Amino acid sequence: xxxxxxxxxxxAPAVPEMALLAFVSVLLVGDLFVSERGRHVTFWFxxxxxxxxxxxxxxxxxxxxxxxxSGMFVADPLSQVLKVAALLAVAVTLVYGRVYLQLRDLLRGxxxxxxxxATLGMMVMISAHHFLTLYLGLEILALSLYAMVALQRESxxxxxxxxxxFVLGALASGMLLYGMSMLYGATGSLDIAxxxxxxxxxxxxxxxxxxxxxxxxxxxxxxxxxxPFHMWVPDIYHGAATPATLxxxxxxxxxxxxxxxxxxxxALGGMGSDWQQMLAILAAASIGLGNLVxxxxxxxxxxxxxxxxxxxxxxxxxILAGTDNGYGSAMFYVLTYVLMTLGAFGMILLLSRAGFExxxxxxxxxxxxxxxxxxxxxxxxxxxxxxIPPAVGFLAKLAVLQAxxxxxxxxxxxxxVLMSVVxxxxxxxxxxxxxxxxxxxxxxxxxxxxxxxxxxxxALAVLALGIVPAPLMDLCARAITASL
Amino acid sequence: xxxxxxxxxxVTWLPIAFGVAVLAVGNDRNPAPAxxxxxxxxxxxxxxxxxxxxxxxxxxGGAMQFEELAPWIPLFNVNYxxxxxxxxxxxxALNSFMTVLVVVAHWEVVTDKVAQYLAAFLVMSGLINxxxxxxxxxxxxxxxxxxxxxxxxxxxxxxxxxxxxxAVKFFLYTLLGSLLMLAAFVYLYHxxxxxxxxxxxxxxxxxxxAQVLVFLAMFMSFAVKVPMWPVHTWLPDxxxxxxxxxxxxxxxxxxxxxAYGFLRFNMPxxxxxxxxxxxxxxxxxxxxxVYIGLVALAQSDMKKxxxxxxxxxxxxxxxxFFLFNADGVxxxxxxMVSHGFVSAAMFLCVGVxxxxxxxxxxxxYGGVANTMPVFAAFFVLFAMANSGLPATSGFVGEFFVIMGxxxxxxxxxxxxxxxxxxxxxxxxxxxxxxIYGEVANDNVAxxxxxxxxxxxxxxxxxxxxxxxxxYPKPFADVMNPTILDLLKHVATSKxx
Numbered sequence: 001x002x003x004x005x006x007x008x009x010x011x012a013p014a015v016p017e018m019a020l021l022a023f024v025s026v027l028l029v030g031d032l033f034v035s036e037r038g039r040h041v042t043f044w045f046x047x048x049x050x051x052x053x054x055x056x057x058x059x060x061x062x063x064x065x066x067x068x069x070s071g072m073f074v075a076d077p078l079s080q081v082l083k084v085a086a087l088l089a090v091a092v093t094l095v096y097g098r099v100y101l102q103l104r105d106l107l108r109g110x111x112x113x114x115x116x117x118a119t120l121g122m123m124v125m126i127s128a129h130h131f132l133t134l135y136l137g138l139e140i141l142a143l144s145l146y147a148m149v150a151l152q153r154e155s156x157x158x159x160x161x162x163x164x165x166f167v168l169g170a171l172a173s174g175m176l177l178y179g180m181s182m183l184y185g186a187t188g189s190l191d192i193a194x195x196x197x198x199x200x201x202x203x204x205x206x207x208x209x210x211x212x213x214x215x216x217x218x219x220x221x222x223x224x225x226x227x228p229f230h231m232w233v234p235d236i237y238h239g240a241a242t243p244a245t246l247x248x249x250x251x252x253x254x255x256x257x258x259x260x261x262x263x264x265x266x267a268l269g270g271m272g273s274d275w276q277q278m279l280a281i282l283a284a285a286s287i288g289l290g291n292l293v294x295x296x297x298x299x300x301x302x303x304x305x306x307x308x309x310x311x312x313x314x315x316x317x318x319i320l321a322g323t324d325n326g327y328g329s330a331m332f333y334v335l336t337y338v339l340m341t342l343g344a345f346g347m348i349l350l351l352s353r354a355g356f357e358x359x360x361x362x363x364x365x366x367x368x369x370x371x372x373x374x375x376x377x378x379x380x381x382x383x384x385x386x387x388i389p390p391a392v393g394f395l396a397k398l399a400v401l402q403a404x405x406x407x408x409x410x411x412x413x414x415x416x417v418l419m420s421v422v423x424x425x426x427x428x429x430x431x432x433x434x435x436x437x438x439x440x441x442x443x444x445x446x447x448x449x450x451x452x453x454x455x456x457x458x459a460l461a462v463l464a465l466g467i468v469p470a471p472l473m474d475l476c477a478r479a480i481t482a483s484l
Numbered sequence: 485x486x487x488x489x490x491x492x493x494x495v496t497w498l499p500i501a502f503g504v505a506v507l508a509v510g511n512d513r514n515p516a517p518a519x520x521x522x523x524x525x526x527x528x529x530x531x532x533x534x535x536x537x538x539x540x541x542x543x544x545g546g547a548m549q550f551e552e553l554a555p556w557i558p559l560f561n562v563n564y565x566x567x568x569x570x571x572x573x574x575x576x577a578l579n580s581f582m583t584v585l586v587v588v589a590h591w592e593v594v595t596d597k598v599a600q601y602l603a604a605f606l607v608m609s610g611l612i613n614x615x616x617x618x619x620x621x622x623x624x625x626x627x628x629x630x631x632x633x634x635x636x637x638x639x640x641x642x643x644x645x646x647x648x649x650x651a652v653k654f655f656l657y658t659l660l661g662s663l664l665m666l667a668a669f670v671y672l673y674h675x676x677x678x679x680x681x682x683x684x685x686x687x688x689x690x691x692x693x694a695q696v697l698v699f700l701a702m703f704m705s706f707a708v709k710v711p712m713w714p715v716h717t718w719l720p721d722x723x724x725x726x727x728x729x730x731x732x733x734x735x736x737x738x739x740x741x742x743a744y745g746f747l748r749f750n751m752p753x754x755x756x757x758x759x760x761x762x763x764x765x766x767x768x769x770x771x772x773x774v775y776i777g778l779v780a781l782a783q784s785d786m787k788k789x790x791x792x793x794x795x796x797x798x799x800x801x802x803x804x805f806f807l808f809n810a811d812g813v814x815x816x817x818x819x820m821v822s823h824g825f826v827s828a829a830m831f832l833c834v835g836v837x838x839x840x841x842x843x844x845x846x847x848x849y850g851g852v853a854n855t856m857p858v859f860a861a862f863f864v865l866f867a868m869a870n871s872g873l874p875a876t877s878g879f880v881g882e883f884f885v886i887m888g889x890x891x892x893x894x895x896x897x898x899x900x901x902x903x904x905x906x907x908x909x910x911x912x913x914x915x916x917x918x919i920y921g922e923v924a925n926d927n928v929a930x931x932x933x934x935x936x937x938x939x940x941x942x943x944x945x946x947x948x949x950x951x952x953x954x955y956p957k958p959f960a961d962v963m964n965p966t967i968l969d970l971l972k973h974v975a976t977s978k979x980x
Contacts, residue, residue, distance in 0.1 A: 383633060389626040402670045417663040424659050428652055436640040436648050473559045
């Protein structure tokens with residue numbers, strides 16, 4: 001049957017993925033023939049292939065849902081928007097990381113091709129319509145990231161982080177697979193649409209399905225870094241080279257969001273009342289612990305790691321609402337969160353120089369004295385992360401909070417709101433260091449213009465989205481309603 | 485609804501635009517362009533708000549005027565909705581006026597990061613105007629919270645030795661309160677079937693429990709801002725450590741936002757809860773009036789003394805509001821405006837002394853009248869206004885509130901009236917120790933009297949204090965229709 005319906009047209013929805021795969025193959029081979037001095041050619045080729053793929057994906061935004069490859073792969077409005085966002089985020093990551101990588105002799109073909117492979121994995125995850133495709137995408141992404149963290153061979157910290165990441169990641173993947181196999185047992189299918197329809201029928205075993213659901217939620221929590229499955233986050237964020245951290249902390253969150261949506265909302269939507277409760281606990285624990293422990297951190301990357309944990313809790317608040325309103329809000333949240341993360345790590349990269357990592361909180365001391373503009377850039381990003389208007393972080397929080405309230409989680413909303421005050425404290429400390437203290441050490445700002453322009457635009461986007469949020473919010477809401 | 489020229493948008497965004505411009509022309513070695521740009525911006529901002537006063541109609545009762553409405557986030561039905569009534573309009577005018585004074589007052593005093601300092605003030609001025617004008621809960625919240633950022637920086641960057649502690653305390657206290665208010669907004673959003681319009685909240689029927697919870701959530705937010713006893717402890721710290729301009733804006737304007745919030749949110753949205761909790765509110769207010777008055781008496785730091793005196797005076801404002809009669813509310817409102825002038829004047833006077841001697845300690849002064857006679861005259865005038873002397877603005881508000889209190893309960897009035905004694909005691913005792921007597925030390929002997937720049941703001945404020953004390957009618961005329969409307973609304977139960 002499958003061979004009978006095959007034609008070139010069935011490949012059309014997957015053109016961006018195939019294009020990226022082609023690009024990465026060219027890069028892999030081409031890089032062998034490029035001398036050390038011409039390395040920037042491969043670098044810009046990688047950026048261009050990301051942008052080119054993004055352009056291909058952007059062309060498809062707005063086209064109706066197509067399921068292809070015998071139900072393995074779906075191209076719907078949701079996936080198109082998310083893919084464009086993920087591709088752009090990775091491109092920005094590369095630009096931010098370029099000087100840093102160059103100075104540490106990491107800007108090699110390996111890093112670039114791993115980045116592109118990771119991106120490919122994200123795209124497959126985003127477009128999965130089958131548990132196996134989902135898993136395939138996840139593993140492409142995860143394996144690339146493990147290797148990327150380990151790329152800094154001579155660094156003990158990085159090696160340790162890679163080891164931890166790999167072991168825990170494999171464990172999480174195992175849980176997911178186990179959960180999926182349970183669901184297969186309960187429904188007799190791995191196809192997302194068919195799982196969804198057969199869950200409601202009398203033939204499926206509810207006990208078995210719930211059992212599988214528990215493992216799936218645990219796997220998801222691992223991948224998102226939600227408490228109590230968060231242990232890897234601070235160590236990996238801290239241990240990996242900053243551009244790798246940025247890559248782990250930004251675009252994959254978009255893929256993870258799609259992943260959660262495909263599994264919980266699309267496949268297991270019928271069991272909403274079961275997973276809502278689980279997510280509520282995960283969200284509350286993440287928001288509480290993430291904010292509290294962040295206070296004790298002196299390392300900026302670790303602090304941002306704990307801040308990520310609490311942000312993932314907020315993301316779950318939107319998802320657990322289980323409504324289109326909630327999913328749309330969560331999507332807005334994840335997109336703006338990625339934008340903020342890019343900015344925050346971008347600042348670390350901007351202030352780092354050869355042999356010096358600007359990753360301690362103290363390294364930002366007196367930044368305002370040195371550069372009013374970059375202190376302002378960081379100020380905007382930090383207040384956005386803290387959820388203080390007019391930056392966009394506030395509206396993102398508001399959106400998920402109102403969705404959770406609508407779904408009847410009022411107590412959780414109040415708790416989340418109170419923990420935000422705790423969160424504000426450690427963000428304020430950062431502002432205090434930048435504005436109210438005199439510089440202690442030397443501050444240098446990387447002179448690369450591409451990065452400076454991009455970082456400034458990044459911060460301004462955070463501010464502008466807070467003032468004019470309607471287009472992006474509408475886009476998210478439309479993508480969700482058109483796809484689910 | 486006819487939409488004329490968007491004056492309210494102008495008074496909100498003009499200062500902010502000038503704040504950005506100040507940053508653009510600013511440069512740390514030559515602050516003059518930044519200063520002049522800021523002055524022009526502040527004056528234009530003040531001129532822009534004059535049409536609000538002249539064009540204000542008292543014939544329409546408490547209806548909103550100068551309304552502007554545009555969709556902002558259609559998905560959640562959030563609108564860019566501005567409008568003013570007799571409560572908010574005078575406060576916008578007050579704020580725009582104070583911004584000019586603050587810019588004038590900083591002139592020779594602030595020399596570090598001048599452009600950023602002025603930009604923070606201008607941006608904050610615009611945000612405060614937006615807060616008073618916002619008729620959409622989320623818009624209000626955005627202005628309300630965004631205001632924290634410049635204030636945090638003003639206290640933390642240009643403040644005194646303990647400035648960081650004060651700034652963080654200020655920020656977290658205020659944030660805690662306002663986030664609970666945000667939760668209340670989300671609740672009301674779902675109660676009204678998806679509206680963030682404040683005026684819709686006024687109409688939505690709510691059960692008693694819901695009203696009490698909403699009231700308390702908003703109370704947390706505004707009580708911290710006012711500040712009411714016992715959540716007032718951030719204020720003395722913030723005031724003492726803030727630079728003079730920061731203290732002026734804090735005392736004259738931002739405290740008023742808390743009181744304004746009670747009138748705009750608590751009372752009309754939860755009228756039954758307001759009545760039920762009136763005893764609680766009045767008790768807290770009276771504690772502030774009496775106890776904080778006594779605390780002020782014990783201060784040895786001038787700024788701290790004025791800070792405590794502010795809390796005590798704001799106790800009068802909240803007391804007036806929760807009496808639920810026209811005299812009380814009008815008295816509270818007039819007291820708000822008057823306190824804006826008087827506290828600003830007091831802080832500026834302390835600033836004048838501080839710039840010369842670099843001490844806020846009362847004990848470091850004595851006999852200032854001998855070396856600064858002109859200054860001493862103004863200082864005594866403002867001190868009299870602070871203690872509520874008739875013919876100054878301080879008297880009018882307190883008198884009305886006491887009149888309102890007598891109608892409700894004699895003992896309320898009695899306790900409230902003690903402020904006339906305590907207020908006089910702590911203010912005049914400070915005057916005696918600072919201004920009168922023999923020249924205490926070499927520092928005082930070396931003092932030079934006020935210069936033209938200082939004279940400008942002292943004269944302006946003195947004129948306002950006296951004018952309002954002698955002829956408060958223009959203010960009362962503007963406020964009265966809105967107050968009567970509000971009281972009528974609050975008297976109607978929302979329980980069905």
